[in-house]
Amino acid sequence: MPHRDTPVIGRWTRLRRLVGAWLSDRHQFRAPRLPRTCPICGYHGVFIAVGHPSRWDARCLSCGSRERHRLLHLWRMEDGTDKLAGQRILHFAPEKIVMRMMRGNPLYETADLMQKGVTHTVDITRVPLPDGRYDVVMANHVLEHIPDDAAAMRELFRLLRPGGMALLTVPVNASRQQTYGNPAVTTPAERWAHFSAHDHVRYYGLDFADRLAACGFVVETYRKSPEEEVRWALLRTEWLYIARKPDA
Template sequence: MLINLSIFLRPLIVLFFKGNNFTDPIDGKSYRKFLPYGYGKQRANALSPGTLSLERHRQMWLYLQNETNFFTDHLKVLHIAPEQEFLRKFKKMKNLDYTSADLYSPIVDVKADILDLPFEDESFDVIICNHVLEHIVDDRKAMSELYRVMKPNGWGIVQVPMKNSLQKTYEDFTITDPKERQKHFGQYDHVRWYGMDYFDRLKSVGFDAEINFYSQKFTEADIKRFGLNKNEIIPVVRKR
């Protein structure tokens, strides 16, 4: 219902916010402002009216567009818990053999548990899995599954909520009350805050893992125009 409602209302929202101060690189449209967003303290100019993208989504799009073969080569892609706008655009791309998967979402191709993916070993050239692992208690098992189904020389983006100032991931599985999880982990259904040792976890299952502050490649003017966060990391993984 919410997906259908957002599709219906989006043209009106886009028209209302039309302007020249901000540009969403995903749809190329410009706006006088982006919308505030965030649990608790809200971030100004975070949510694009057109694509409903956040800073991390726009950064990822720019990375895919400028630094990878995602838009040009024939690639078999697995997208876990796909963002609505990405799913819509990626499904239309003729160079992609695109599969979306999630345990609960009504809009995906395959209903799948990330702890036991129903795909053969070494099936996908590219895997995208954003803001999923913070919900999973056994996150290393989920990482292992992503590694298993990735082809050799494959790559992926596996974003999670991170505190860059936190060296060691903070998790406590005795905290189950939604209000307490909100207090400790930033959202009612999260089970941890990832620290910089997140990349060690990715490496422990076999991945090469890259800490990429991609937004910092842009000028301050473009960071503001695209609504990016220069402290946001893109975790890029590769399978040798």
């Protein structure tokens, strides 16, 4: 299952990550913790914390993957073949680990408004690319940053060919049915208090799939069993949303 194009890092990079994790949250090394396995690179051992506040066991010490990247990889390789092979893909706000995973696909393109080195420098709510150009669009933890997320969802729908799919992850508050947004919340401190991050503009609820469906998508979710969530170090409150554009 590990991806052959994802390199294992050297020992000095691993040491730097360990030191950085210790400086960020030393308590993670004092608590009893299970070794985990990365399905992307095959590393087996203790994972390290990332984020503020700290999420223990979130980051693979070898390839640097986080929970959402491992979930995407598990879906992608679930039946033993690469579901994304030969697909024309547009990836918004591309992460380095996913770019490495996709580098064998010449049809893989990237897009962002601020990030350097992408294929297309664009606003996700207004993408100057043709209708139906892509088989797959991807956006991991992007939509919670976008003030008009419905406009972004409509653009993702437009960019897909009939039968194409959007692969999406977002933070979800599983204790709430409805998404919470508040236009009066504008400062970083207010956003931390309301949305758990200084640059988020909403906290999605269990209605995220309904919001996608309102833009025309047919939505299914993908997650692993509780035992697999432990094995692969996945978030128990995160799903991969597979939003398909109906066939014409």
